[in-house]
Amino acid sequence: MRIVSVKQGVAPISSAIANAYIDFSKMTASIVAVTVEGNGKRATGYGFNSNGRYAQPGLLAERFVPRLTEATEAQVTDAQGRLDPAGAWAAMMKNEKPGGHGERSVAVGVLDMALWDAAAKLEGVPLWRLLADRYNGGKADDAAWVYAAGGYYYPGKGVDQLVEEMKRYLGMGYSTVKMKIGGAPGTGLKEALTEDLARIEAVLKLLGGDGSKLCVDVNGRFGLHAALTYAAALRPFNLRWYEEPLDPLDYSTHATLAEHYGPPIATGENLFSMLDARNLIRHGGLRPDRDILQFDPALSYGLVEYLRTLQMLVEHGWSPRRCVPHGGHQFALNIAVGLGLGGNESYPEVFAPFGGFADDVPVRDSRVAMPEVPGIGFEAKNDLYAVLRSLD
Numbered sequence: 001m002r003i004v005s006v007k008q009g010v011a012p013i014s015s016a017i018a019n020a021y022i023d024f025s026k027m028t029a030s031i032v033a034v035t036v037e038g039n040g041k042r043a044t045g046y047g048f049n050s051n052g053r054y055a056q057p058g059l060l061a062e063r064f065v066p067r068l069t070e071a072t073e074a075q076v077t078d079a080q081g082r083l084d085p086a087g088a089w090a091a092m093m094k095n096e097k098p099g100g101h102g103e104r105s106v107a108v109g110v111l112d113m114a115l116w117d118a119a120a121k122l123e124g125v126p127l128w129r130l131l132a133d134r135y136n137g138g139k140a141d142d143a144a145w146v147y148a149a150g151g152y153y154y155p156g157k158g159v160d161q162l163v164e165e166m167k168r169y170l171g172m173g174y175s176t177v178k179m180k181i182g183g184a185p186g187t188g189l190k191e192a193l194t195e196d197l198a199r200i201e202a203v204l205k206l207l208g209g210d211g212s213k214l215c216v217d218v219n220g221r222f223g224l225h226a227a228l229t230y231a232a233a234l235r236p237f238n239l240r241w242y243e244e245p246l247d248p249l250d251y252s253t254h255a256t257l258a259e260h261y262g263p264p265i266a267t268g269e270n271l272f273s274m275l276d277a278r279n280l281i282r283h284g285g286l287r288p289d290r291d292i293l294q295f296d297p298a299l300s301y302g303l304v305e306y307l308r309t310l311q312m313l314v315e316h317g318w319s320p321r322r323c324v325p326h327g328g329h330q331f332a333l334n335i336a337v338g339l340g341l342g343g344n345e346s347y348p349e350v351f352a353p354f355g356g357f358a359d360d361v362p363v364r365d366s367r368v369a370m371p372e373v374p375g376i377g378f379e380a381k382n383d384l385y386a387v388l389r390s391l392d
């Protein structure tokens with residue numbers, strides 16, 4: 001196998017939405033196209049990074065694209081003569097020290113996605129099928145559980161608009177929804193909680209009072225005191241999960257929160273390596289029977305690293321079913337179906353065209369099936385494919 005060319009670009013995913021920590025007015029994504037040939041075949045794989053981290057054109061141009069294009073055929077070919085994303089990953093990470101992952105994990109993740117897309121295209125199979133065959137004893141799920149993430153803060157958006165938004169998600173076939181909390185601007189904790197409880201209760205009313213259909217997301221805004229104050233107020237609702245209540249790298253505060261809050265906690269979208277994930281598992285006090293892990297392969301060194309993370313989880317007594325990746329993209333959806341995760345995020349109204357799944361694949365009962373398209377399936381998602389094709 002030989003890396004023929006690697007092209008990169010930057011695409012906007014900006015919008016006026018905000019969570020409790022950032023707004024998305026200047027959000028961008030890196031896009032890449034990696035062309036590979038070997039065994040008389042040629043394929044171009046595409047990759048991008050999901051929302052929350054910005055495009056990484058500098059890191060790509062200075063380090064990771066040159067290392068990938070200079071990788072030898074032996075480095076990118078496995079023992080069966082196939083394209084080897086793990087070998088390519090090792091070539092890209094040469095001369096990178098451990099620790100301090102920063103945003104190089106985003107740059108590597110973009111290229112890793114493209115390599116897996118190319119690997120599956122070279123074999124003429126969807127990525128979920130390749131993953132099931134290579135790593136899951138041939139077993140793929142029929143469909144993935146997905147939930148509708150939204151409920152962002154938006155200028156002038158009140159409770160009525162929030163409820164209308166959630167109603168649209170239910171109409172699209174989702175049964176579980178997620179909303180932002182903790183972002184009331186310029187107010188104290190008491191006022192913010194009062195406002196959020198009114199927002200939460202309005203959405204719960206729409207959901208027939210069933211807390212298992214609602215997730216709330218703090219985006220790492222709270223310190224321990226605020227997280228515990230909210231936890232006490234949220235507990236009676238028995239929500240599906242309480243997401244990123246605390247700084248993602250402050251593991252011991254998670255352990256304290258988990259002692260005081262019985263229902264599920266979700267976190268992990270801002271942990272970018274297997275080792276960071278392992279620290280969360282070792283020190284975060286999370287509970288393998290209920291908590292949710294949201295590591296996003298498109299932000300955290302890609303699927304080569306995500307496979308290491310899944311292995312680590314199994315060694316620590318966690319099932320892959322506890323994983324529901326962040327990002328709402330087709331890459332993680334393939335991984336969810338092929339490797340038997342607990343599901344995947346979905347953004348029905350935000351982060352287009354990178355969020356969202358294949359056209360013509362409807363959500364039914366909060367589940368989405370996979371098309372039989374070789375690779376990740378970008379060719380079956382017109383808006384995204386148009387952006388990716390701009391690199392050709």
Ligand SMILES: O=C([O-])CC(=O)C(=O)O
Pocket residue numbers: 019051052149217219269326327345
């Ligand atoms: O608002 C964001 O940064 C995205 C996010 O947390 C999520 O999808 O869970």
Ligand SMILES: [Mg+2]
Pocket residue numbers: 217219243244269326
């Ligand atoms: Mg989140």
